[in-house]
Amino acid sequence: MSASLTDVQLDLQKLQLTVALESGDLERVSRLINANIAVVDIAHLLASTPHKFRMTLWGFVDQAVQGEVLTHLNEEIQQSFLGRMSAEEIVDTAHGIDSDDLADLLQHMPLERSNRVLQLLSVEERSEVEGLLAYPEDTAGGLMTTDMVTIRADVTVATVLRYLRQISLPDALDRLWVTDRQLHYQGSLALTVLLTAAPSSLVSAIMNTDIQGIRAAEHEDQVARLFERQDLVSAPVVNDEGIVIGRITIDDVVDVIRDSEAHNMMSMAGLDEENDAFSPIVKSSQDRAVWLGINMATAFIAAAVMSQFEASIAQIVALAVLSPVVASMGGIAGSQTLTLMIRGMATGHIGQSNLTWLVLRELGVGLINGSLWAIVIGVITFFWYHQLSLSLVIAAAILVNICIAVLSGTLLPFFLKAAKIDPALSGSVILTTLTDVFGFLTFLGLATLFLL
Incomplete structure (x- = not known):
């Protein structure tokens, strides 16, 4: 080897x-x-x-x-x-x-x-x-692989051992699948149990029925979660009639987990997890150009919002200086929530059943963090520009935008998933657009109302 x-x-x-x-x-x-x-x-x-x-x-x-x-x-x-x-x-x-x-x-x-x-x-x-x-x-x-070993429940351990000596055993074999004559799945028999059981014991007396057959149409993410929860090394795959048609081994599940992590990480930048780091320059440029174009379009949306307040910005130059602070704080707060939600959905811990609780929780986090940083940024702005009214406006804008950001980060993955859009791929771009637009709209809108 x-x-x-x-x-x-x-x-x-x-x-x-x-x-x-x-x-x-x-x-x-x-x-x-x-x-x-x-x-x-x-x-x-x-x-x-x-x-x-x-x-x-x-x-x-x-x-x-x-x-x-x-x-x-x-x-x-x-x-x-x-x-x-x-x-x-x-x-x-x-x-x-x-x-x-x-x-x-x-x-x-x-x-x-x-x-x-x-x-x-x-x-x-x-x-x-x-x-x-x-x-x-x-x-x-x-x-799945179809390379597996099936046995019947009505035979003895001695019979099974004789059978195993006569066939070529597949790699990574830890269990035998117990079926009836029509190959309907009934349970499993671990090799460790088989080797230590009395030769006269029937398979039906020592087999395990805890491991359920996995439907062939089950998504790989569900398969990975099943292996994680039950600490499986292998599991049988069955068709709609309950007939064993293959098995999944832990090495395939590790690949699924690794690919899922790579997908989530690369999708944040609009890249495919299969992208080759050493691919030709022209091909890499093509792969990235589309995402840059999408980001350009969203940036112009935010710019269009700012353009509606040109008169306000012209009168108070500080608005142009401070606007990115509001948008950035909202963007970071939203990204934290979005990442948490996408990971929770991928692991199966977050779903429709606990969405209401999560919305209230994230709103509470947003209110606490929003209030804290609104005070900090408001104080900094006051010592910078010596204008109490400007400090109060940016503090209010920070609080509102962070709350909007955490709510968007919580709900956006569910809306995207319902629309059959990958949240990991498009969530960050949409979220950034929302926090920029609402950040500029809130800050410049409040400034126009109360400072001019």
Whole structure:
């Protein structure tokens, strides 16, 4: 088995590879990438290599492990390699990887190309992969593997042990699924229980019925929460008739959790979690240009609000100086609440059932923080401009905008989710627009009413 590298060793390996690639020392590149290291580390090295060297490095990866390496790369890098292969080469490269991993690769290919790859598979492999492709990749059916072991409840432990010795056992096997003759799910039997039970014991007497079958259409986020709550290592997947069709293992759930975190973080900046940090400049520019355009549009909305108070700003220059303070305070308060809500919704802790309580709670937080910072900013403004009326106006505007911001941050994710819009992707832009608009409107409006 290839050894997995430590972070320090990986950093050193990356440095050595970069030097070898830049100097054109291909013999050294070959030695470094095939230096008996784990496939996950090879994938890490590929993902950490600048785009112009990546294809060269890929060419030195042993073909026997290329399929496994592909499964550890993000979608964009996967497709950059697969796009240069013929269907025959893809089949050869993917030989030996799990059927669920192959299905994931095919789902991101053009339909014509994926169909050609399917045609080249054996009848058994094709049937297995097509069964997995029937489910969206973000569901339990898309996560599962069909590589599993089922047994019946009316047999003895001795019979099960004899059966296990005769078959090829799948990787990461911790439980056997107990079914009837029609494969309807009845329970599970942990290997630890099986190995310590009396040979004459019936499976029905020692099996566990606590682990429920997961419906194939269940969303992957729900699957991850189920694994978290029940500390599962694996779980069965069943169809609408309750027939076991596969299993999900903890390694797939870890990928779901990691991808979810990456999605939430990258979406805040309008980027896809599959974006490659080393992709070509033009492509990266295109990916980011759309989000910059959206932000530009929202900025002009805020500017349009300010333009309605040009006369007030012209008479009291301090309004132009202090307006960003009001908008910024609201933006930060709203972002804190929005982040908390998105995380709570992702973990399943926040929903319609506790929304009213959350609104009241966040409004209370907004009133306390709004009052505190309204006083602080009001005092600073008084010592700066020596105008009590201006200090009172900005204090009131701070309090109002922070309250509006926390309410917006609480309710916005629910409205977006109801509209089938990802709150992590668009929530921050909409929230920023709201806090800017209401901040300028409140501050400049109050100033126009009471100072002019």
